[in-house]
Amino acid sequence: MxxxxxxxxxxxxxxxxxxxxxxxxxxxxxxxxxxxxxxxxxxxxxxxxxxxxxxxxxxxxxxxxxxxxxxxxxxxxxxxxKADFYSPTVDYRRRKGGGKGQMIAKAVGLQGGPAPSVFDATAGLGGDAFVLACLGCSLSMTERVPEVRSLLADGMRVACEWGEVNDISLVEILARMQLIDSDAATHLQALEDVARPDVVYLDPMFPVRNKSAQVKKEMHVFHQLVGIDSDADDLLELARAKALKRVVVKRPRIAPQLAQAKPSYSLEGKSNRFDIYVCG
Structure with a gap:
């Protein structure tokens, strides 16, 4: 495509x-x-x-x-x-979405103490990164598909312009999100020790097995645009070498573990789960 x-x-x-x-x-x-x-x-x-x-x-x-x-x-x-950070639906989730009780917040270790720094290696349209930024995390992000990266960058630009007029708190949240013009592996390999994140977050593309109503139309488009992240297993190994505290892998609930690597523990929801690999 x-x-x-x-x-x-x-x-x-x-x-x-x-x-x-x-x-x-x-x-x-x-x-x-x-x-x-x-x-x-x-x-x-x-x-x-x-x-x-x-x-x-x-x-x-x-x-x-x-x-x-x-x-x-x-x-x-x-x-x-499009990448959306300020529509009524997104705004409602930001204000009423469950805060640190959300499963993704628990997965990255948002409990007591300072919010962790997170590297989102597979940012997509920035939805998960935005949730974490709303909860106080500082985010660096990569998205290797240029078309998707352009959607994300422009979505952040437009949301920031809207926020400057209508909601300055949104501008402050977006300021915690940095989009890096690189692919995840290249960025991780070049990271010096002083710049290593507390958490590396991975949400690799998983094959759609059918076109049932349970699968969103947007996800089918993404599979045509992005394809399958065939190097996800290698990325997990690199992430575990660079994360200071943990690697979090988001997967469909029934999907196999990346690289057949058993996580330290998992958090499971109705459709997704988070495999957590504790580092150090």
């Missing part, structure tokens, strides 16, 4: 759209005449961008007033994916 073009709807985003077009060597289509159009008109325009004779799903980058999203479009469906 490959993103084929960038479509600019909002003129306010032109500079960012041009920078992204240059980075990916993609055509930039000016559709700013649709800036005030109804969603149906925009959807119709996007469908008209499908290349004639294309038998596969088409993917575009789309810049609207709310920043960058990835659009999957075909004759029968249209799906947008």
């Amino acid at each position: 490959k993103v084929s073009k960038i479509i600019l709807i909002s003129p306010d985003q032109e500079l960012h759209a041009r920078m992204l077009a240059e980075r990916f060597s993609l055509a930039l289509l000016d559709a700013t005449d649709l800036a005030d159009a109804k969603p149906r008109q925009i959807e119709r325009y996007l469908r008209n961008q499908i290349d004639p004779g294309c038998a596969e799903l088409c993917y575009f980058f789309l810049f609207t007033r709310t920043g960058l999203s990835l659009v999957q479009v075909d004759a029968g469906s249209l799906l947008r994916i």
